[in-house]
Amino acid sequence: MFLSIGDLAARTGVKVPTIRYYESRGLLAAPVRSAGNQRRYGRAELERLGFIRHARDLGFSLEAIGALIELQDHPDRACASATRIAQGQLGAVREKIRRLRALESELARIVEGCTGDGAARDCYVLASLADHDLCSRDHPADAKSSTQLS
Structure with missing residues (x-):
């Protein structure tokens, strides 16, 4: 074939x-x-x-995939390296989930704070996005990149 x-x-x-x-x-x-x-x-x-x-x-990086392929190409090597790589990825995924949950909570709070009635000048969503001090917690800029899981 x-x-x-x-x-x-x-x-x-x-x-x-x-x-x-x-x-x-x-x-x-x-x-x-x-x-x-x-x-x-x-x-x-x-x-x-x-x-x-x-x-x-x-979600594995290309570098990690290369290391996993290297192990796959040498089946007599120890599995421990593959396990370490997978554990590292699992930790990264868990951290992304933690950040996403914090973002979800903050976004839900912002949405709940806005009735959707009235003029845009009085919109709590817009005010919250314009003034970070209205946020209940800090959400660093790198957290927004964690929303791109695919």
Whole structure:
């Protein structure tokens, strides 16, 4: 079985430029080429890309994925490194959840403070966004990036 890069993208849901990027980062091996110089992927690349996609869906960084792939390519090595990497990711996810819960609480408080009646000049939502002192707790700028979990 050989797949073109377009077929591989369609089967995995990973966009063609992303596949090329993974190749440039060494996460995917350079594929064999056809006589017409087209990339040709086999089952191993399909499975590897599935591994990468699943790891990305779980929020692993490309650096962590590279380390996990290195372990996968050397099955006689100890599992402890993979466990440490996964534990680190779990901690990061838990921290994001903690921040998101704090943001949820603050946003709910702001929404509940506004009746939605009246003019925009009297809107508590707008006032709260304009004056950070109206917030009940600090929510650092890096917390807003945690809302982008995908």
